[in-house]
Amino acid sequence: MxxxxxxxxxxxxxxxxxxxxxxxxxxxxxxxxxxxxxxxxxxxxxxxxxxxxxxxxxxxxxxxxxxxxxxxxxxxxxxxxxxxxxxxxxxxxxxxxxxxxxxxxxxxxxxxxxxxxxxxxxxxxxxxxxxxxxxxxxxxxxxxxxxxxxxxxxxxxxxxxxxxxxxxxxxxxxxxxxxLWPKIENQDDARLLALIGSINDDILDKQDLVLFGLKLLKEKYPGLISERYGVDENQDELIRQIGQAKLWLSNDGEVDMAKTVEVILKDIRSNKIGRITWQDA
Ligand SMILES: Nc1nc2c(ncn2[C@@H]2O[C@H](COP(=O)(O)OP(=O)(O)O)[C@@H](O)[C@H]2O)c(=O)[nH]1
Ligand SMILES: [Mg+2]
CATH class of the missing domain: 3.40.50.300 (P-loop containing nucleotide triphosphate hydrolases)
Known part of the structure; x- marks a missing residue:
């Protein structure tokens, strides 16, 4: 897009x-x-x-x-x-x-x-x-x-x-x-606004949005994701790791990726992960 x-x-x-x-x-x-x-x-x-x-x-x-x-x-x-x-x-x-x-x-x-x-x-x-x-x-x-x-x-x-x-x-x-309208000059601006729930995320790929959020969290608040979800945040496939650790699974026993993405996004927006500032001064 x-x-x-x-x-x-x-x-x-x-x-x-x-x-x-x-x-x-x-x-x-x-x-x-x-x-x-x-x-x-x-x-x-x-x-x-x-x-x-x-x-x-x-x-x-x-x-x-x-x-x-x-x-x-x-x-x-x-x-x-x-x-x-x-x-x-x-x-x-x-x-x-x-x-x-x-x-x-x-x-x-x-x-x-x-x-x-x-x-x-x-x-x-x-x-x-x-x-x-x-x-x-x-x-x-x-x-x-x-x-x-x-x-x-x-x-x-x-x-x-x-x-x-x-x-x-x-x-x-x-x-x-x-x-007045927000400053959406690039995808990152849109993602930041969506992460805090300020704009509708319908047009964004949610998994992509959560990956973006997790990456920023790892950079800015190292250890926070590990602490919250009981995973090693530096492993690959972090979303899957989190779903596995929290046992957010589908009927076939595999990680329910869509659900995992939803829950992480909700945790971010409801400050369950902590008080986060996404942009550095
Ligand atoms: N946590 C928190 N929520 C707020 C604060 N100010 C507004 N809100 C919430 O943000 C949402 C939007 O607020 P509103 O005043 O309607 O925003 P407006 O669209 O700019 O007029 C509402 O759910 C408010 O309760 C604040 O300082 N802290
Ligand atoms: Mg108003």
Missing amino acids: SEKEVNNVAINWYPGHMAKARRQMEEQLKLVDIVIELRDARIPEASANPILAELSKNKRVLIVLNKADLADPEESRKWKEHYENCLIVNSSSDNLSKLVVNEVKRILQDKLDRAKARGIRKISLRAMVVGIPNVGKSTFINNIVKKKVAKAENRPGVTKSLQWIRLNEDVELLDTPGV
């Missing part, structure tokens, strides 16, 4: 969708001071959107690596250092709103200072959340907004009326997130 096909089939993002999402994002970006880009802490680069950096060239961006509860904490620390402005979060954690508001104010401190110097006592820093599907945008917004009241507002040039929600005296948030 060509990579173009991967792109289209996996995500259902067709050129028409993409053009529309892009236009919408461009309009919304005009209204905000800062973009809060949610990504998945397990795959910080593959869960980025490929055109957001270009669209938000003159904007401040806060990268929020979400679902950090599923990622490797040590790797998350490295990723935090890697990006200019970055928070490592779990979108249902208690202190999220304060954390985000403080970070937004820190990043936009110059703007606050300028307003103050000009005698403007009250300004609103405006933020919006963007990210690929399933990265946790709704959970994140619901958490930081809680019971705060949305106020509707019409702005010229924007067809739909937008809801802004005040998070504190300085910061307002657009109540609906911007959704």
